[in-house]
Amino acid sequence: MDLYRSHVLVCGGTGCASSESGRIIDNFNELLIEHGLDKEVKIVKTGCFGLCEAGPVVVVYPEGAFYSMIKVSDVPTIVEEHLLKGRIVTDLLYKDHTTSETMNSIDEVGFYKKQRRVALRNCGVINPESIEEYIAFDGYQALGNVLTEMSPNQVIDIVKRSGLRGRGGGGFPTGTKWEFTQKAVGDLKYVACNADEGDPGAFMDRSVLEGDPHAIVEAMAIAGYAVGASKGFVYVRAEYPIAVKRLQIAIDQAKENGLLGEDIFGTGFNFDMEIRLGAGAFVCGEETALIASIEGKRGMPRVRPPFPAVKGIFDKPTLLNNVETFANIPQIILKGAEWFASIGTEKSKGTKVFALAGKINNTGLLEIPMGTTLREAIYDVGGGIPNGKAFKAVQTGGPSGGCIPAEYLDTPIDYDNLIALGSMMGSGGMIVLDEDNCMVDVARFFLDFTEEESCGKCTPCREGTKRMHELLDKIVDGKGTMDDVAKLETLAKTIKGASLCGLGQTAPNPVLSTLKYFRHEYEAHVLDHKCPAGVCSALLQYLVVPDLCKKCGICAAKCPVNCISGVKGKEVYLIDQDKCIKCGACMDACPFKAIKKG
Amino acid sequence: MITLNINGFEVEIKEGSTIYQAASSIGVKIPTLCHDERLKPHGSCRICVVEVEGARSLVASCSTPASNGMVVHTESESVITARREILDLMLANHPLDCLTCEKAGRCTLQDLCYQYDIEESSFDGKKKKYEKDTSNEFYYADQTKCILCGKCVYVCSQVQNTDAICFVDRGFETHVGTPFDLGLAKSTCVSCGNCVAACPVGALMPKRKEKFRYWEIDKVKTTCSYCGVGCQMELLVKDNKVVEVEPVKGHSNDGMLCVKGRFSYDFINHSSRLKKPMVRKNGVLEEVSWDEAYDVIANKITEVKESDGADAITGFSSARALTEENYLMTKLMRAVIGTNNIDHCARL
Numbered sequence: 001m002d003l004y005r006s007h008v009l010v011c012g013g014t015g016c017a018s019s020e021s022g023r024i025i026d027n028f029n030e031l032l033i034e035h036g037l038d039k040e041v042k043i044v045k046t047g048c049f050g051l052c053e054a055g056p057v058v059v060v061y062p063e064g065a066f067y068s069m070i071k072v073s074d075v076p077t078i079v080e081e082h083l084l085k086g087r088i089v090t091d092l093l094y095k096d097h098t099t100s101e102t103m104n105s106i107d108e109v110g111f112y113k114k115q116r117r118v119a120l121r122n123c124g125v126i127n128p129e130s131i132e133e134y135i136a137f138d139g140y141q142a143l144g145n146v147l148t149e150m151s152p153n154q155v156i157d158i159v160k161r162s163g164l165r166g167r168g169g170g171g172f173p174t175g176t177k178w179e180f181t182q183k184a185v186g187d188l189k190y191v192a193c194n195a196d197e198g199d200p201g202a203f204m205d206r207s208v209l210e211g212d213p214h215a216i217v218e219a220m221a222i223a224g225y226a227v228g229a230s231k232g233f234v235y236v237r238a239e240y241p242i243a244v245k246r247l248q249i250a251i252d253q254a255k256e257n258g259l260l261g262e263d264i265f266g267t268g269f270n271f272d273m274e275i276r277l278g279a280g281a282f283v284c285g286e287e288t289a290l291i292a293s294i295e296g297k298r299g300m301p302r303v304r305p306p307f308p309a310v311k312g313i314f315d316k317p318t319l320l321n322n323v324e325t326f327a328n329i330p331q332i333i334l335k336g337a338e339w340f341a342s343i344g345t346e347k348s349k350g351t352k353v354f355a356l357a358g359k360i361n362n363t364g365l366l367e368i369p370m371g372t373t374l375r376e377a378i379y380d381v382g383g384g385i386p387n388g389k390a391f392k393a394v395q396t397g398g399p400s401g402g403c404i405p406a407e408y409l410d411t412p413i414d415y416d417n418l419i420a421l422g423s424m425m426g427s428g429g430m431i432v433l434d435e436d437n438c439m440v441d442v443a444r445f446f447l448d449f450t451e452e453e454s455c456g457k458c459t460p461c462r463e464g465t466k467r468m469h470e471l472l473d474k475i476v477d478g479k480g481t482m483d484d485v486a487k488l489e490t491l492a493k494t495i496k497g498a499s500l501c502g503l504g505q506t507a508p509n510p511v512l513s514t515l516k517y518f519r520h521e522y523e524a525h526v527l528d529h530k531c532p533a534g535v536c537s538a539l540l541q542y543l544v545v546p547d548l549c550k551k552c553g554i555c556a557a558k559c560p561v562n563c564i565s566g567v568k569g570k571e572v573y574l575i576d577q578d579k580c581i582k583c584g585a586c587m588d589a590c591p592f593k594a595i596k597k598g
Numbered sequence: 599m600i601t602l603n604i605n606g607f608e609v610e611i612k613e614g615s616t617i618y619q620a621a622s623s624i625g626v627k628i629p630t631l632c633h634d635e636r637l638k639p640h641g642s643c644r645i646c647v648v649e650v651e652g653a654r655s656l657v658a659s660c661s662t663p664a665s666n667g668m669v670v671h672t673e674s675e676s677v678i679t680a681r682r683e684i685l686d687l688m689l690a691n692h693p694l695d696c697l698t699c700e701k702a703g704r705c706t707l708q709d710l711c712y713q714y715d716i717e718e719s720s721f722d723g724k725k726k727k728y729e730k731d732t733s734n735e736f737y738y739a740d741q742t743k744c745i746l747c748g749k750c751v752y753v754c755s756q757v758q759n760t761d762a763i764c765f766v767d768r769g770f771e772t773h774v775g776t777p778f779d780l781g782l783a784k785s786t787c788v789s790c791g792n793c794v795a796a797c798p799v800g801a802l803m804p805k806r807k808e809k810f811r812y813w814e815i816d817k818v819k820t821t822c823s824y825c826g827v828g829c830q831m832e833l834l835v836k837d838n839k840v841v842e843v844e845p846v847k848g849h850s851n852d853g854m855l856c857v858k859g860r861f862s863y864d865f866i867n868h869s870s871r872l873k874k875p876m877v878r879k880n881g882v883l884e885e886v887s888w889d890e891a892y893d894v895i896a897n898k899i900t901e902v903k904e905s906d907g908a909d910a911i912t913g914f915s916s917a918r919a920l921t922e923e924n925y926l927m928t929k930l931m932r933a934v935i936g937t938n939n940i941d942h943c944a945r946l
Contacts, residue, residue: 298765302640303641303662451769451770455768456746456769457640457642457746458644459643459645459684459687459746460683462772463691463770465769465770466723470721470723490683494679494680494683497655498647498655498683500642
């Protein structure tokens with residue numbers, strides 16, 4: 001292997017790739033050849049670094065220089081200054097949001113300090129399209145150990161003792177699931193990986209598949225050995241083209257190297273796997289709907305029992321785990337159950353990856369030990385709320401999760417605590433809301449999603465989410481009554497209690513949690529006809545403050561519907577409320593802050 | 599066998615039974631719109647929810663296995679609240695046209711709304727509206743009335759094995775349709791009408807030749823005369839005229855019929871239908887008694903057999919006759935008349 005004096009890691013995740021990281025890589029390679037550096041410096045296209053806010057990200061080792069928001073036009077500067085002359089380009093380095101301090105090295109960045117990377121350990125570190133790099137980072141060693149030194153029962157015992165719980169949201173003990181599948185009777189068994197990540201804003205599974213696909217291949221083979229399966233399916237959304245491509249490369253490389261297929265490591269164990277593409281239905285993340293989809297049927301959940309461990313794909317016993325769950329497996333095998341169990345809380349072991357989004361400085365992916373408080377995740381890792389705004393709530397668990405208010409910020413994150421607060425872990429979405437977010441509107445936003453994504457099978461979910469959405473529409477339009485609020489609450493409880501699958505059972509969570517913690521906002525909409533956050537346009541009025549108006553007429557000129565009248569220089573301007581479409585253009589345009597929203 | 603408690607009564611039932619089956623076994627009626635013993639439990643309508651002590655939420659009795667020591671309440675307050683709310687939701691998306699609906703009097707939704715005192719829906723939002731599909735000769739589909747219980751789809755795929763219809767679209771837009779919504783006439787539908795028989799509401803209805811109400815008819819149970827399977831069915835009779843045919847759960851048909859048994863009953867009331875034997879006398883067909891007709895047949899057969907031998911005679915039997923009748927026909931030809939010339943219309 002060639003030795004390089006410097007490695008340039010360029011993020012090739014979906015976010016950075018959309019911001020032309022592919023062209024950045026090409027440009028680096030061209031310039032290295034031009035300067036005769038191509039034998040000294042190596043460009044590596046990695047998976048996601050997590051700090052998507054700063055993308056496209058380029059990290060130069062050995063210094064660890066963390067260049068952020070790099071454009072193609074910045075590449076010559078980095079090559080000529082840093083790589084050729086050894087001078088770090090300070091202007092392009094990442095600056096901390098809160099302190100505006102320039103970070104010389106990736107190790108100094110606050111975003112990474114409280115993180116502990118297990119599932120994401122190789123993301124942003126190795127080239128995901130190279131099996132050699134994965135192997136260099138202990139890849140396939142766990143599979144080797146398992147196949148040559150351990151019995152299936154020993155493997156299951158380790159997973160059970162580690163305390164790992166399902167990372168797809170359910171939180172079911174993984175080892176127990178493996179044991180159920182192992183004990184189920186069947187001439188054929190399957191291992192399946194749920195990569196149908198559908199929560200808006202969540203992309204941890206995509207990141208693992210894009211950044212470390214071999215970890216999934218290895219973990220599924222280990223699972224196959226433990227439960228007695230020789231065939232695996234990965235169900236990935238077709239909207240993840242980079243993930244699909246890299247996973248296929250990983251599967252092909254593993255086959256070429258004898259790490260998948262027949263007689264793996266000469267032990268007589270056979271395991272093969274293939275990818276099945278999902279067509280973008282959220283409900284296919286539900287295990288029985290996913291299985292139906294793999295079988296080529298319409299993706300609709302079915303009643304349980306029988307559980308997939310007993311009757312899964314094509315009615316055969318099937319082990320179904322989420323991407324992030326699998327990503328932990330090789331590490332648990334290599335480092336031991338005790339090591340994994342030492343991280344986290346009493347009932348939730350290990351780390352969890354969250355997708356931090358919304359009103360937060362460091363939008364991106366973070367992996368933190370279970371038991372980290374919401375405050376640490378949002379302020380220490382996430383860098384707090386931008387523009388000095390006040391925190392209002394954090395929505396966890398995707399569209400089926402709940403909104404947690406400020407008074408619970410010091411709650412340690414684990415499965416049980418989040419459920420106790422009326423939310424859930426889900427797949428790890430974490431959307432931060434500030435004072436400018438209307439909680440009724442937030443609940444409506446999520447209902448809009450679940451209503452569309454309901455599979456239509458059972459009555460409470462299909463009809464009920466529609467009616468909840470309509471009631472919320474009525475309330476944000478200022479036409480709601482307190483009876484409607486009461487009806488909304490009763491309906492939400494019925495849907496939660498009577499729906500067939502997890503989608504319907506959790507779809508009312510955004511409504512129930514906002515009613516629990518932010519009922520006053522509902523009351524303000526209904527009783528006072530006001531939206532306290534100033535979001536719901538039907539309840540808004542844009543008004544000119546006469547004392548501040550300088551009669552300049554800029555507002556009238558900007559108004560797209562000509563509803564502002566006045567005489568330039570002589571008269572205070574007036575907004576015709578009947579014609580106003582509440583676009584806010586006048587307020588943005590007024591140089592004297594003479595237009596207020598209320 | 600396992601033992602559970604339903605509404606205070608001990609029930610013993612074999613392992614693997616559902617709560618619904620356990621309740622039915624002691625005569626406790628749990629309402630349902632989507633349940634059908636012939637289908638894999640699918641738990642779609644959720645009307646059959648019951649309360650199980652210690653369970654996280656209400657459970658669908660049609661698809662939840664009964665377990666030892668389980669304590670079930672089928673009409674508790676929370677159960678009734680949930681059922682009323684679900685009916686309310688169904689009615690919110692269902693036309694209130696019971697006055698003119700052909701299903702009136704035999705509509706499960708109507709019956710349940712009556713049972714649980716749901717006069718009208720408390721929701722006043724969007725209602726679905728679909729064009730009626732009248733392209734099939736024998737029945738029509740009115741998706742506007744469909745409550746999406748799924749029985750038609752599953753009967754078609756699991757019992758009839760035709761797979762002509764399926765769910766289309768998602769969420770509130772979900773409806774039952776044919777591939778690409780091209781309509782029933784262009785689908786693989788064989789017009790058996792078993793979906794029509796399964797529909798609990800007026801979404802799938804036979805095309806009627808005359809108006810009638812279900813409370814006006816008398817039922818006559820009979821065996822289908824079209825073939826030898828012996829399907830059981832009921833003739834719905836109004837003013838001495840057959841106006842509809844419904845399948846009955848019999849040993850050989852399990853509640854199924856085919857297109858002929860289900861829809862081809864016109865001949866019963868047809869003016870040209872033969873009701874008595876006829877013999878041609880002097881070139882004119884005349885009604886005669888059965889005794890006279892048998893005499894004519896026996897005499898002719900004897901005559902031919904004597905003059906030209908038994909092999910001059912051949913017998914053709916019918917697929918409309920029962921297996922037993924076909925057996926007797928064979929016996930008649932081979933043992934009584936003495937020829938092997940016997941065949942069947944299905945080979946013609």
